[in-house]
Amino acid sequence: MMLTALSSVEFCTVISSDYPDIVRLAAFIAFVASILTIVVVFVIFYNRVAKLKARKIADEADNIILEELGEHIFNYDSVDDIPEHELKATVRTLNSLKNQSSALRNSVVRLLVYFQKNLTGAVSRIVSSAYSRLRLREFALRKLRSSYWFYKTQGLAEVQAMKDDHSLPEVYKLLKDSNQDVRVAAYTVLLRLKAKDCFDFMVKEPDELSDWHQIVLHDAMVKTEGLEIPDFKIYFSSENTSIIFLSIKLIVDYKQFNAIPKLLSFLDHDDERVRNHLIMALGQLQAENGEDRLIERYAAESIKNKAAILIALGRISSGLAVKFITEKFLEAEHFLVLKCAAAAIFSHPEPLREKILKDLPDLNNEQKAILRHVAEPSNNYGIL
């Protein structure tokens, strides 16, 4: 502060004296810069203090609510075991806490959502009952109607965790939100709650889904028990490449073997990445009837897809592509092709593998080294 005061005095002296303009301008800039520095340092300090204070308030709120829940709710094995007067008193206490401050309200919501996400059984039912009695759904709905995307996703996460079917009409409204994170969160809620038309996003999503979004949606599908799974090959006609990627992944996960002809017919797709996914999927589905088509495609493909074809043929391991794989191993000029051909040889079952290795002609040092490398199963992690 003293430094600033001193600088201010010097600044005034320089500005008011007969110094050249350039010196006066420099003094002005220096003065403004020092003021800005002080302001920035103050803002950083203030934010840190405010954040620590907010965390302290949140922790205190958590403790108060946990104590209340622990003493009066979680001690029971089911909702029915809780005496009505005790449940009413606890709800009354939580309700007054909820209305005291936004920190306490957020804490009540966060804790109930946390327990609902991590627990099943009696405690989960008790939590659900408390959520409903405290009318916290209204706050979730308010978040869904907010104009800020992060409140909307927060609200959607709450609806999902609390399995709140009654909020679905509001969730449907968010399917056309301009923010993709909100849309994906809404799709996830529909999948998790097994709502009507929950797979419609695979037709209607206008933008490419990022890898993360695909993982989130994939996770929602595979972890929702009792979800009616569609035939994913119907989404191949989508113009959204990410939807094709997701469909291929799901076909493999759900072992939809009836999709193999469709996968084969799409091997002429213009997009190299789509072809790569298709090739890998054929391998994972061990599509023996696809071997000829994969071999046929080999010459026209990029190095990455050539490697994928060799891996796929290795996974299929019918024995019919042995000659092709061996040839590619012997004539490989690119290291990736050499490595994948070697891995494909080693993925064949034992008697056949021995025969392939025995029939190989004299090998150069690199070929011998790569065969030794792939002979160690852990080295093939991620390849096969």
Next chain:
Amino acid sequence: MKSRVLIVDDELLIINLLKTRLTREDLLVDIARDGQEALKKASSKKYDLILTDLMVPNVAGRELIMQIQQSKLNANTPIIVLSSLSSDELIVDVLAAGVKDYIVKPFSVDVIVAKIKQLLIPKLSVA
């Protein structure tokens, strides 16, 4: 004599909930918030059962399980894993390491308590 259980988890809310319930079942409960703390406790005290998350700070996963199994006092202590990781390969791998049970989150507190009591019954009947 009361049975002693060690809970290893970095999520305080889960720990508190389990501790409350297990204490009600007349068990002595110790807690550890990370792998290192768990190993320190396992090397100084004999437990009748260890309930651990797989993803805890410092030492985690199979490494934590292996080190507990190599400790002098708790080499034969039954271990139950509680984790949100649910891939079949991982579960098979962890069970192959000698773990008694693998419970996927979200979990039921009642089920965990029942499993713990079941694993502690032989010890109680011998006593």
